[in-house]
Amino acid sequence: MKTLNNFTKGIIRENPVLVLVLGTCPTLATSTSVINALGMGVAATVVLLFSNILISALRKVIPDKVRIPCYIVLIAGLVTAVQMLVKAYAPALNDSLGIYLPLIVVNCIILGRAEMFASKNKVLASAFDGLGMGIGFTLALFLMASVREIFGNGTFCGMEIPFLTDNKISILTMAPGGFMVFGLLIACVNKFGKSKPKKSDFGCEGCPQADICGKASGKDAKEAGKDD
Amino acid sequence: MTNLIIILLSAVFINNYVLSKFLGICPFLGVSKKLGSAVGMSLAVIFVMLIATAVTWPIQKFLLDPKDLGYLQTIVFILVIAALVQLVEIVLKRYVPSLHKSLGVYLPLITTNCAVLGVTILNISENYTFIESMVNSLGSGLGFMLAMVMFSGVRSTIEGSDIPECFRGLPITLIAAAITSLSFMGFGGVIENLFS
Numbered sequence: 001m002k003t004l005n006n007f008t009k010g011i012i013r014e015n016p017v018l019v020l021v022l023g024t025c026p027t028l029a030t031s032t033s034v035i036n037a038l039g040m041g042v043a044a045t046v047v048l049l050f051s052n053i054l055i056s057a058l059r060k061v062i063p064d065k066v067r068i069p070c071y072i073v074l075i076a077g078l079v080t081a082v083q084m085l086v087k088a089y090a091p092a093l094n095d096s097l098g099i100y101l102p103l104i105v106v107n108c109i110i111l112g113r114a115e116m117f118a119s120k121n122k123v124l125a126s127a128f129d130g131l132g133m134g135i136g137f138t139l140a141l142f143l144m145a146s147v148r149e150i151f152g153n154g155t156f157c158g159m160e161i162p163f164l165t166d167n168k169i170s171i172l173t174m175a176p177g178g179f180m181v182f183g184l185l186i187a188c189v190n191k192f193g194k195s196k197p198k199k200s201d202f203g204c205e206g207c208p209q210a211d212i213c214g215k216a217s218g219k220d221a222k223e224a225g226k227d228d
Numbered sequence: 229m230t231n232l233i234i235i236l237l238s239a240v241f242i243n244n245y246v247l248s249k250f251l252g253i254c255p256f257l258g259v260s261k262k263l264g265s266a267v268g269m270s271l272a273v274i275f276v277m278l279i280a281t282a283v284t285w286p287i288q289k290f291l292l293d294p295k296d297l298g299y300l301q302t303i304v305f306i307l308v309i310a311a312l313v314q315l316v317e318i319v320l321k322r323y324v325p326s327l328h329k330s331l332g333v334y335l336p337l338i339t340t341n342c343a344v345l346g347v348t349i350l351n352i353s354e355n356y357t358f359i360e361s362m363v364n365s366l367g368s369g370l371g372f373m374l375a376m377v378m379f380s381g382v383r384s385t386i387e388g389s390d391i392p393e394c395f396r397g398l399p400i401t402l403i404a405a406a407i408t409s410l411s412f413m414g415f416g417g418v419i420e421n422l423f424s
Binding site: 021024025028029069072073076077079080083084098099102103105106107108111171174175176177178179180182183184186187188190191 | 247248249250251252253254257299300301302303306307310339340341342345346349350353393394395396398399400401402403405406407409410412413
């Protein structure tokens with residue numbers, strides 16, 4: 001039962017993109033078309049699954065002080081493997097994802113789950129957590145890409161949709177549209193989701209760097225106080 | 229020379245890392261609440277971007293390429309950047325404590341900032357020479373700073389306004405980012421025609 005919970009929480013209740021607000025960069029950049037979004041989602045899910053398994057298996061071996069560099073090396077290795085597989089079997093996807101494929105290394109969902117879950121839990125639980133989070137990430141990307149591709153380009157997975165192809169809102173496929181659709185989706189989740197909207201401006205709770213980031217803003221607040 | 233100016237200007241305005249390439253969104257949304265922290269973070273990013281490019285470009289050209297190890301790019305670059313950030317922090321702490329005091333907090337954040345890894349990889353994939361790479365990194369850093377500073381101004385205006393409950397916090401920030409990004413689209417095509 002608990003294993004099942006580990007798996008399902010990532011899909012909706014703790015969706016990494018729409019609720020935890022992690023991994024915004026790839027979300028915005030690769031959601032211009034449904035195919036890209038699914039490719040990115042699957043690639044990130046594979047990396048997330050294996051990084052969670054490996055980090056959880058090595059959690060007693062890795063010294064606490066150097067854990068973040070160790071995680072980054074492990075994740076970078078996995079990303080390189082995925083990159084080579086994509087290059088070999090889906091060269092078109094490799095071209096359209098471009099720089100965002102190697103940038104999975106710095107996707108904070110992966111490091112965040114490693115730090116928050118895999119380093120404290122058993123291998124099986126971590127595997128389910130990674131898979132669930134990966135599917136949640138893919139679903140969120142798919143949802144956003146569908147909105148952007150259907151209304152922005154009048155197509156779905158490359159198939160033309162009558163009427164909409166003649167009335168494109170092309171701004172949606174461009175950079176501003178990405179921010180706008182993402183903002184609207186999170187607003188919808190806040191409105192219709194069971195949880196109340198968060199008080200903080202930016203969902204930093206799941207981010208592995210949250211305390212450093214908080215320190216940075218906190219220090220500034222103190223300085224501003226001094227100036228007054 | 230014209231070539232370098234075009235690279236610099238297009239990195240700042242047209243291919244702005246934050247607003248059109250979506251790299252470095254986390255610090256853009258997380259640290260842009262106050263002007264002071266926005267400037268500090270951007271200065272640290274420019275600094276690290278330049279050093280990272282100066283180190284990773286020779287590594288790629290003189291070490292990875294001749295030995296046919298191009299596939300190790302991702303691992304090597306992220307390790308070099310992580311080590312470099314640590315090193316810079318130690319050196320600054322020891323020799324330039326005043327700079328460390330103002331930038332120190334932001335440095336650890338930069339290790340996993342996708343803009344830094346992104347610029348080093350893009351310099352290689354665009355086949356830039358060393359000078360061009362450095363100029364591109366400088367431009368990208370300046371573009372990041374421009375976006376951060378502009379956006380911290382936008383955010384201070386949002387703070388005081390009456391926003392529907394479900395839009396409070398992140399959603400309205402993203403909508404504001406969309407409008408800021410829209411303004412940058414106006415630069416499209418300007419730079420190419422400037423020197424022709």
